[in-house]
Amino acid sequence: MDDGLTPKLQWRVARVVDSEPETESAQTIGLAVPGWGGHLAGQHVDLKLTAEDGYSAQRSYSLSRPADGERIELTVQQIAHGEVSPYLTGVRPGEEIELRGPIGGWFVWRPVEQARILLVAGGSGIVPLMAMVRQRIVMGSTEFRLVYSVRSPADVYYAQELGHLERDCDWLRVAVVYTRTATPQTARPPGRVGSGDLAVPGWTPDDGLRVYVCGPTGFVESVTTKLIGQGHRPSALRTERFGPSG
Amino acid sequence: MMTELTHVDGNAAAGAFAEVLGFDVTTATLTCAGCGRFGPFAESHVYHRAPGIVVRCPGCDHVLARLVQTPTDVWLDLRGAQSWHIPFPSTRSPVGCAPQTSWTRWGDCTNIAVISSTW
Numbered sequence A: 001m002d003d004g005l006t007p008k009l010q011w012r013v014a015r016v017v018d019s020e021p022e023t024e025s026a027q028t029i030g031l032a033v034p035g036w037g038g039h040l041a042g043q044h045v046d047l048k049l050t051a052e053d054g055y056s057a058q059r060s061y062s063l064s065r066p067a068d069g070e071r072i073e074l075t076v077q078q079i080a081h082g083e084v085s086p087y088l089t090g091v092r093p094g095e096e097i098e099l100r101g102p103i104g105g106w107f108v109w110r111p112v113e114q115a116r117i118l119l120v121a122g123g124s125g126i127v128p129l130m131a132m133v134r135q136r137i138v139m140g141s142t143e144f145r146l147v148y149s150v151r152s153p154a155d156v157y158y159a160q161e162l163g164h165l166e167r168d169c170d171w172l173r174v175a176v177v178y179t180r181t182a183t184p185q186t187a188r189p190p191g192r193v194g195s196g197d198l199a200v201p202g203w204t205p206d207d208g209l210r211v212y213v214c215g216p217t218g219f220v221e222s223v224t225t226k227l228i229g230q231g232h233r234p235s236a237l238r239t240e241r242f243g244p245s246g
Numbered sequence B: 001m002m003t004e005l006t007h008v009d010g011n012a013a014a015g016a017f018a019e020v021l022g023f024d025v026t027t028a029t030l031t032c033a034g035c036g037r038f039g040p041f042a043e044s045h046v047y048h049r050a051p052g053i054v055v056r057c058p059g060c061d062h063v064l065a066r067l068v069q070t071p072t073d074v075w076l077d078l079r080g081a082q083s084w085h086i087p088f089p090s091t092r093s094p095v096g097c098a099p100q101t102s103w104t105r106w107g108d109c110t111n112i113a114v115i116s117s118t119w
Helices: A123-138 A159-168 A217-229 B010-021
Strands: A012-023 A026-032 A044-050 A056-062 A071-077 A096-103 A117-122 A144-150 A172-178 A210-216 A237-242 B029-032 B038-040 B045-047 B052-056 B063-069 B074-077 B081-087 B101-105 B111-114
Touching (some): A044 B010, A056 A071, A056 A123, A056 B010, A096 B010, A123 A144, A123 A159, A123 A217, A237 B010, B010 B045, B010 B052, B010 B063, B029 B063
Parallel strands (some): A117 A144, A117 A210, A144 A172, A210 A237
Antiparallel strands (some): A012 A026, A012 A096, A026 A071, A044 A056, A044 A096, B029 B081, B052 B063, B063 B074, B081 B101
């Protein structure tokens, strides 16, 4: 697989092939990128929009699944009053967007790795972690656990697919943590991710775990502090933080 | 109430640095010239809601690197890191082997202006 790190990154033009709503405020967008050489689960791309007067704005978006030939996919959360995301969530097939990538070799999971994997997502931080889950469906032999923090059931990305995967795959367990509104059958009262939510039954920090945490900066800081408090080695943690700009 | 944190991390600056330097910086280990802490670029604190990108040490907040883009050039200031330890891409080393590494010292550098022909 091409790790996408060479040759030098350059901007290129991608064409929107499809765009489907993921939730009320998020859109999953498929892009065709001529010459795309594949990417690793967890990598992202930078998108650039340029106005007629030459003003341009860039944002980073994680890729949500392994590449299918020259087709890549990302999920964009619309940020109220954001500069780029409201445009992206409204793009239609056939439109063109400037893009560079794939980017990043740190926050990635490679199927050859043997370590058990704990994924911790805050909101749209699920996107690169979903790419890892989808990569694991195709290749790999390790156990995955996913802790997914969302405000309410309506905010869950990839809900149906995650439900099916958890039912059909013995290597995956998913725990959704609702922070504001839970489903009626959820025993846990709504609230932020606590230490108890991060303790995987049957797993200990000594097991040679690798933990990937992705979400807003405050979420990542809070979760990593709790994980280290539980005895996870800082070197076993990989994090990706995103800010409020959209 | 948690104060809104305005930084993100080195992953968010990786595209801008890779475009100039030509390699993935997220896996590079930087040694802070302020406190001596070393860690991956990916875990550094990045402030990019300004005209330029500022990369800070997560331990002491010392500025590790700055990148400013103009319409024609890129300005790169790397003096805040004593060293960059850069692994070669993993595809060059067999699975299971420690990646080979190269060292670059920036200790004597002041402002380095890198002219990018792609802009």
